[in-house]
Amino acid sequence: MEKLFNHLANTTAKLAGRPWTFIICLAVVLSWAVTGPLFHFDQTWQLVINTGTTIVTFLMVFLIQNTQNRDAAAMHAKMDELIYAVKKADAGFIGIEHLTDKELAVILREVERRGRDIHAGQPARAVRGRPAPRLEIDAKT
Numbered sequence: 001m002e003k004l005f006n007h008l009a010n011t012t013a014k015l016a017g018r019p020w021t022f023i024i025c026l027a028v029v030l031s032w033a034v035t036g037p038l039f040h041f042d043q044t045w046q047l048v049i050n051t052g053t054t055i056v057t058f059l060m061v062f063l064i065q066n067t068q069n070r071d072a073a074a075m076h077a078k079m080d081e082l083i084y085a086v087k088k089a090d091a092g093f094i095g096i097e098h099l100t101d102k103e104l105a106v107i108l109r110e111v112e113r114r115g116r117d118i119h120a121g122q123p124a125r126a127v128r129g130r131p132a133p134r135l136e137i138d139a140k141t
Helices: 002-016 019-034 043-085 101-119
Strands: none
Touching: 002 043, 019 043
16 A cells, blocks of 8 residues: 555656646636636636645645655665765764754754855864764674
8 A cells, every 4th residue: 555655646746746737737727717707707616626726735735745755764864874884974963854953953053164164265173073983893794
């Protein structure tokens, strides 16, 4: 069930972002608007577009959110692996997406300060003091 939903979410997100999808949706809305005089702009005519757009929007929110959540999780895993693989990188950055907003704000301020220093020609320094310890595993085991 989860794989089917993921496939549906990915396919829908890809289709929703295409120019032709926008053009088709625009054509539907314009067709609806043009038929207004034919239906005397009555409540049923208005209800059709309101109901249709509400249902589509409601469902798209969940599908697109699912796709974005998986993309973000994959990006975090990739970044964590890169941080781990680069020996001089601060391993303390691994998993920081789980910190509170306040904790992340402190780290972001430090990283931005380091960036300003580097662009000003000053040497780079560690963001939070000495890097976190690494567990080195012997490649022979």
